[in-house]
Amino acid sequence: MKYLWISAFLFSHAVLANCPDENQQMALQGTLIQQTFPGPPNYESVKDGDEALTYDYLKLDQPFECDLASENDAVPEVQIILQSKSQIDYPDLAPLLGKEVVLTGETMYAQTGRHFTPVLLILEKAQVVNPLTSSEQKKSALLQFQQFQQALREKNVAALKTYFVFPVDGILWDFIAYDESQSIKMETLTETEFDKNASQIIDGLQMLSELKVNTETLTINEYRINALTEQEQKRHYVESEEDGTFYYEENGQRHTVDGVCDTVADGKFEDNILQVSKGTIGNEQLPGVSEYCDGASVYTFKLLDGKLRLVSSFTAG
Structure with a gap:
């Protein structure tokens, strides 16, 4: 599974997030900071007499790529807006x-001189991310993950739903089994989309329920479905000159076969978060070509206010 984790890491850090639409419900992840900028009358210099305007901002883990600011397409921060009806002050x-933190709310675009980022967030909910650094925190995360697995096994939609932060930073396609007869569902996984596709999501994630979790060693053991039958596993394979092909000898004859892909699921703590994956990888005896085998959907779980929540997903390969 090493290749899956490396490719997933590169994928998640190499691409800017798409610019959100205005009035779009979002759950944004990052670090809450405070900044001061010059305000009226000239919006140029506090030292020269402009009013000092101090606001809270979210420094995004994954900046947006927008065409809203001609001087810079990357939007690394969003300004936080609080409305009188909000329960947060x-x-x-x-x-x-x-x-x-993970901040949930509705996006808006800059409209006045007091708006200092192209994209702003009208805040509705704020949750603290508890980094998984201590053994106690990791054990709590794994115990809660076991409850997540139980909800999957029981196909308990209501219980499973509580583990998601909507909208998930990812797309519906990451959660459902691939079906070439259907068009790829690129919609953001909102609460509405979850309700509409709950049975498909449960089926798509079901393999994660097979993972063996050890809360004492704080590890998750890989679960693998071997593509070879028991009889095929007993054979001795030799790599052929042609890429991706092998041969074995039986009854005095040489038989040529192609490499195959196993289906796998795995999980580990990475950068103080819990990442769980499902995908494919080359069979250990008869490895298929990497461009066809090496790929995975990766799900990021974080402790938000002490509760394990699935906050993002992506598919690599």
């Missing part, structure tokens, strides 16, 4: 400054 955010 600025004193509530003060203890969260400098911490990793």
